[in-house]
Amino acid sequence: MSDVTGEQESLSPADELRKAARILERHAEYGQRIIDEAKRQRDQDKRKGYFIGMSGCLLPDGAADDGISVNAVSDEPIFTLTPVTNRPDIGSLSRALIPEQRPNLSYLSHLSRAITHELYIAERIAKTPQAALNVAYRAISLLRLKTNCLINGISFSEVPWGQIAAHSADVEMQPLEEPRRALWGSRSAITEDDLTWVTLRLARDFDLHEQPSYRLAYDSAADAPFLKDSRTAVARIWSGIESLFDVQNELSFRLSMYAAVLISDDFQQRIDIQANFKRLYALRSKAVHGAKLDTAKLDQALTHSWCLLRDLLLACIRTGPSLPSTAELDRALLGRQLARDDGALTRATDRAHDA
Known part of the structure; x- marks a missing residue:
């Protein structure tokens, strides 16, 4: 321990500054990698719709990386449930948000740490944000009922989390609810069959509701x-x-x-x-x-x-x-x-x- 302390104490002020600069450079490089990956995802992603950030979600081992989806006749997904990757750092999130939402930056950053997965709802089945929220509430509730996986909807936006860092002052994000801890534990996973089951019964659920x-x-x-x-x-x-x-x-x-x-x-x-x-x-x-x-x-x-x-x-x-x-x-x-x-x-x- 004394050797390490001695080595640290032997650094000159110039060496200390160079060391600090290297640390800051690595942070800058990390932030740039997030931005570059966000741009790559944005260029490749042709989906148009809405994204619900979720907590408490588990997927089967075979779907843990790529997620699950329900496709329409055109083979375009109408629902997907995928893990969140390339989460924006606080600087990227601040830059991406519309100016009116920047005072809520700290709260949104807090919510983002609880989000593990994202539910995508295609624009073709939900033409407006309110319609998408209606569908999301019922889809999440039906998934709970079908699987006993006690998931929560945390945030709502028209931009997936992995692409937020590629945006500048045009992302609007709506908090939905605080991450909530369930009164009992659940290790149930949501499968593609479960998501398909929900899709086929949403219309019935709307009738009953x-x-x-x-x-x-x-x-x-x-x-x-x-x-x-x-x-x-x-x-x-x-x-x-x-x-x-x-x-x-x-x-x-x-x-x-x-x-x-x-x-x-x-x-x-x-x-x-x-x-x-x-x-x-x-x-x-x-x-x-x-x-x-x-x-x-x-x-x-x-x-x-x-x-x-x-x-x-x-x-x-x-x-x-x-x-x-x-x-x-x-x-x-x-x-x-x-x-x-x-x-x-x-x-x-x-x-x-x-x-």
Whole structure:
């Protein structure tokens, strides 16, 4: 240690300045490499659309580098989910932002450190930024439901992160939400099949989202994993579950029966779903009314209730463009099956309109 100290102390002022200059040169070279790579990507990238910076995303090993995509008939992607590379340094970000956004530079730089992946939405299916945000919210929520990968949308722009350094005073970036830590861990990966599944069911989701009861359940599933308190999250989840059914009395019994026939057509599965529902309903009552619960029971009430709400929402998507009525569910209890089409509609998602 003394040798190193002695060597440092032996440097002359001129040597110290030369050493500092070399460090600054390396930083400048690094920044220039970011700019050069951003220009290369911009020259090669012909996509026109919108980009959602995301956190919490995992892709399979085979897609970890190149990402996944869903292509249209023309072989042009309408959705891609790719890792973020060539992240701009703070100088590049400052230079690229429109002047009105430069006061937010520190916050945007903070958000950028949480972004690991980027969801691209093609302009052909979302003509305006608001339409793209509508599609993004539903796509991200459906991916959560399908995969249990608890992703977050962090930022929104018309420029991918890897190309920002090639721009000057023309990038507008909209923060969406703070990076949120989920109440439970998830190591689920999003596959190309999952993204395709979401693409084929977005139109159905838009139809269902017109109904307040579905929208409440949907938003509950989206928000609950990221609330700060487990008991509050359980209450939020169950408000969503109960909103799907028009039931005012005999709640535990009738809700459990309706949930069973909505989720499955198989008799044994219905029995299992009803029993699980009633068990979770009892845990829910203890959680939301402040009864003493050990950590394991509270965690079970939280995660299993969310999975139940997820299964119900996926069942709604499989069943039709509107929620089944109480009368339809009663007929299903008497033996008439609900009509299922799996929700894989082929209508274009450009039915999304500006809110």
